[in-house]
Amino acid sequence: MKILFCSSEAFPFSKTGGLADMALFLPKSLNQLGHDIRIITPYYKAISKYHKEMKSIGSATIKMGGIETIVNYYQLVYDNIPYIFVQNMHYFERDNLYGYHDDAERFSCFSYAILEGLRIFDFYPHILHLNDWQTGMIPFLLDEHYRQINDQYYSIHTLLTIHNLEYQGSFDPFVSRFFNSEFNYTYIHFDRVNFLKAGIERASKINTVSPTYRNEVLSSEYGFTLDGALNNRVHDFIGILNGIDEKVFNPKNDYHLSFNYDTASSKDGKLKNKEAILHHFDLDVNLKEPLIAYVGRLATQKGINLITQILEEVIEFSDARFILMGSGNDAYQDYFRHLSYKYPNRVANYIGFNEEIAHKIYASCDMFMMPSRFEPCGLGQLIAMKYGALPIVRETGGLKDTVIPYNQYTGEGTGFTFTNYDAYELKEKLFEGIYLYKNKKRVWQRMVKQAMLENNSLEKMATEYEKLYQIIIGV
Secondary structure: OEEEEEOOOOOOOOOOOHHHHHHHHHHHHHHHOOOEEEEEEEOOHHHHHHHHHOEEEEEEEEEEOOEEEEEEEEEEEEOOEEEEEEEOHHHHOOOOOOOOOOHHHHHHHHHHHHHHHHHHOOOOOOEEEEEOHHHOOHHHHHHHHHOOOOHHHHOOEEEEEEOOOOOOOEEOHHHHHHHOOOOOHHHEEOOEEEHHHHHHHHOOEEEEOOHHHHHHOOOOOOOOOOHHHHHHOHHHEEEOOOOEOOOOOOOOOOOOOOOOOOOOOHHHHHHHHHHHHHHHOOOOOOOOOOEEEEEOOEOHHHOHHHHHHHHHHHHHOOOOEEEEEEOEOHHHHHHHHHHHHHOOOOEEEEEOOOHHHHHHHHHHOOEEEEOOOOOOOOOHHHHHHHOOOEEEEEOOHHHHHHOOEOOOOOOOOOEEEEOOOOHHHHHHHHHHHHHHHHHOHHHHHHHHHHHHOOOOEHHHHHHHHHHHHHHHHOO
16 A cells, blocks of 8 residues: 655654654554555754755645645655655744644645645555644645545545544634635534544544544543544544554563563562662662652643642552653642652652663653553553563543552452542552452462563554554455
8 A cells, every 4th residue: 555644743853742652663663564654744943953864756836725835755764764845944943843823824835735745745645644733734725625636636535533632723714815716615613624523524434542532522521622524524533542662661581671571570679770760860779669750741631730639648658769850830840849859868859851761761661650641642651561670550532441459359450540530549459459469479470471472563554544544445
């Protein structure tokens, strides 16, 4: 199959979140399955450092709502995948990826550039794989302006992947002038232009990044007002779990770690890594006590407000150590700094993100907190399990799909789960994990091995997307 993966960000060239990682992981895995896949993404300011490695593959004139601008296309092959960069100095070469007053105009331009580019670089895919609101208008523009051009455009199918329904691309109605067509309710939602709603209405199929999140967003509680549109397409809406790159996240050969280990040597390996990280953060070194960690955004969506309600009580009534890495809400950052100041031998924080230290934290911690209010899929819990850290998660979205709750009667489980968005339930699970770590060592080690053996690989994910592509094109 020929696939063009359309993404507003793509690691290692641009990144603000998990979409960038998926723009690396999924195409690479599909390429290994034998598909002809290419990635198209904007040429942002920070990408200029790669310019000498690129080759020019053409240009196009974009006309939208009386605006006329030129985009240039550059190609670079990275990890055997062709990346096509859409260059327009005015729209894309800025300090940030998003958050500008003209984002609707910027990503309308990107959408036109993708569709115009197909004939410029003579690549007509079977599937245009779209991602999030930034590419949500493409199915509408394809239907309105391009299918009649030739048979190749007419035969293109589209898949829209929703990574987080909260972000929809909602704008004032005047931006509809960029679409070069008569007014159409396809893209109108509560009297505003909504890019994601347009994609939901017109894409051949829609998917999101876990089966449970797919079911959740069909409800008014999690649907962020688009549950009606999704329910209208419910039979075309699929949930596929994200995966992680087990070549990158593998304690057996992870070069970031102080000590490598596998399932057979996980007990000693994790203890050695724990000792190293406790020294690194100047915490008291007591390997009999559990180390509990959080790595991620400091945002309410991630359940940080639950953590702040109960963490000091857990510190006072246990001897556990805590390491917290992340950035975001200023109040949450200040809270973690305060805890580190108040309990300098027990709590450490790293405000920001460091890839190497993050790997070391996963390898050294015994439990990993992820009590999200909602979580489309989540990668933190998948990485934690691969490193033998047992997640403590709320049963929502991909967290529910990937973490098997501990069963004291059967010994089953890869972590600890709770149902309600409630700080008390999180606290109970933290104390349950601490008790089990200290008093049921054989049970604990069995759970660690069960977690490490879970299959959340990219290959598994790519196979599911391949099946969906085949359904879409009728193979």
